[in-house]
Amino acid sequence: MPVSRRGLLAGTAVAGAALAIPGTASAASASAAVAGDTIRADDARYQDLVLRGQNRRFVAKPDYIRVIRSAEDAVAAVQDAVRGGKRIAVRGGGHCFEDFVDNSDTEVLLDMSTYDEITWDPRYRAFSIGAGAILETVYKELFIGWGLTVPGGGCLGVGVGGHFSGGGYGPLSRKYGSVVDHLYGVEVVVVDARGRARSVVATRDNEHRDLWWAHTGGGGGNFGVVTRYLMRTNGSAGRTPAESLPKAPAALRSSILLYDWKTTTQAGFLRTVRNWFDFFEQHNTADSPYATLYAPFILTHTSAGNYLLSTQIDAAAPNSAELMKAFNAAMVAGVDPKPQVIDVGEGPFLHTTMERSIGETASPGRGKYKAGYLKKGYTDEQILAMYRGLTDTTYTGPESSVLLVPYGGKVNTVPSGATAAAQRDVVAKMVLSASWTTAADDDKNLAWARKVYADIYRDTGGVPVPNATNAGSYINYPDVDLADPAYNKSGVPWHDLYYLGNYPRLQQIKAKWDPRNVFRHKLSIQPPG
Missing domain, CATH: 3.30.465.10 (Uridine Diphospho-n-acetylenolpyruvylglucosamine Reductase; domain 3)
Structure with missing residues (x-):
């Protein structure tokens, strides 16, 4: 059964007719x-x-x-x-x-x-x-x-x-x-x-x-x-x-690594996350045998009790079982105690996709989301900033998390200007989410998310300013804080974080196709001038 959207982002659940017009x-x-x-x-x-x-x-x-x-x-x-x-x-x-x-x-x-x-x-x-x-x-x-x-x-x-x-x-x-x-x-x-x-x-x-x-x-x-x-x-x-x-693949092979916060030390966390970054940096080409391997790392707050790495690979990929085993071995190398390894096995594509995906919920909660693209893994200090936020005992958020998502591969074979999606030299995305249920808890959850994000990016003004490590952020994970100088202290405008060098071209298209600015919101493309 699919887990909830909030649950997976927070890491609390395992688991031929023509158109008429x-x-x-x-x-x-x-x-x-x-x-x-x-x-x-x-x-x-x-x-x-x-x-x-x-x-x-x-x-x-x-x-x-x-x-x-x-x-x-x-x-x-x-x-x-x-x-x-x-x-x-x-x-x-x-x-x-x-x-x-x-x-x-x-x-x-x-x-x-x-x-x-x-x-x-x-x-x-x-x-x-x-x-x-x-x-x-x-x-x-x-x-x-x-x-x-x-x-x-x-x-x-x-x-x-x-x-x-x-x-x-x-x-x-x-x-x-x-x-x-x-x-x-x-x-x-x-x-x-x-x-x-x-x-x-x-x-x-x-x-x-x-x-x-x-x-x-x-x-x-x-x-x-x-x-x-x-x-x-x-x-x-x-x-x-x-x-x-x-x-579509015929079948998917999947596994889960389940980590216990009670036995996770700062050094163990650093090594665990470094293993993940190192692996995807080393296997980030379109022709990699690991190109179909997808392994989001769901680092929930310590109040959730555990965190997990959920992995899938095309079962028809050559030596897929061995590749999965090698990946899991790379993830636990140097980690003591090691996480629980759950071999979920192989299942048909659509069934497994539905099972592993994030299902809708009839009772959505409240949330704040902040994100960043990575060209390579975070520095040790940035990983430790994540650790401090996730182990902050003054905050309770079992459905709040830092999600690391592998990216790149085939994505990186397309020039940055070929599409409006400009980030084409990346290895991963990070999504920080605070999730809660009542309006009375808004302030403390927003404060936690903003504090952790600012700590991760404190060397670049609190935001993922494009450099050797960062590649800005993802417009489908919008964050109005990036347009607020109280939180974006980098001097780099929000639109350069989302669109890099493609923003001026988007402005020209905006002026041509929406000259009255009918379609707008807090982070919408602004007409030139």
Whole structure:
């Protein structure tokens, strides 16, 4: 059974039809559109839709909600909002870490959740995925229908709307790259300088290529309302569905290393984390025999009692059993006492993916997330900063953690400017999460997360300033603190941390496609000047 999103981030759980509306640059107009449902506060559906957000720190109270079921619905909804001068926000899966959707300024909420069809589109020779689809639906449809997959994330309830456009990644990214390396096109509703809403299909090889590029890592909520994605691996001609996306593994082999905080010393922790960094630094090429090995290290706070390393590898990889054994041996080398090694064995791809992934929860809590890309492992002092935070006895947070995620491999074979996702020379990502349940505990949890993060990056102004070790941060893990000089003391602006040298180009595209700045939030792309 999948563990909860909060549980895995915190480490507390072990465990051929064509699209009906193909879309063109003028596929839908406001005058011709058929409006989707309009839901106001007196509608029985309103409260359920407002509470779809997975971070309960934020809950919006929009004037109304529009349920989007087509590109025409989206054009009509956007046009009505622009005409009425109302602030728009768009919800897909509901997993935005900050208040970009659930904000007091949101007046019109566009809910995409019912627009989730997945089909083969012969016109574009690509898979069409509705922007309301969640990753669980994508994985099941692609695998059962065609035996294919995309290298997306391990949180099953995450929507593709933001995940894809922000440069999504997951267990297969070291083998197949980022999700955006398989993005052929995007259908998006934009608003021109006159306030006219229209639907545009931008692909990597048509006249709207700049708008396509902006959605290869620029992040959601910046340029318009994405209504569907067209997925075809870069380099594929799309002659048949079977050759257009990566073939899924037939089976996965997995294991778990379970560590006990009671027997973990500072020296033991340092050696344990150093082992992990050293391994992925040494095995970070696209052709590595370990390219399909994915091993997120879930370092929960000591109040959880233990922490764990959860590993999987393509069972069909040559000598996969020996590779897994060698990896586990490398992880425990020099560590005393050694962790418990749990051989989970081999299982079919889809079943094992569902079992190992992070399931949705009907009772989401509150959270704060802070992240960073790494070009190489942290220094000893940074690892010890993690240790101090995770063993802080003045704080109790059994669902709070530092998550280390292996990255790189195939991702690093793509030039930094080829997609808006600029970080293409990395080995890992770090995600620091504080997770709790009640508003009364907000201050102490926020303070803990900020303190630990600042301690890890104290030599670079409290943030992951790009240098020999750091490569900024990941826009799909947004953190408004990076735009606040009280927490970002580096002098490096937030947008350089997320986009590196790609930000000026994103600004030019923003000015062209959203000249009225209709689509905006606290970390949105700003027009030039």
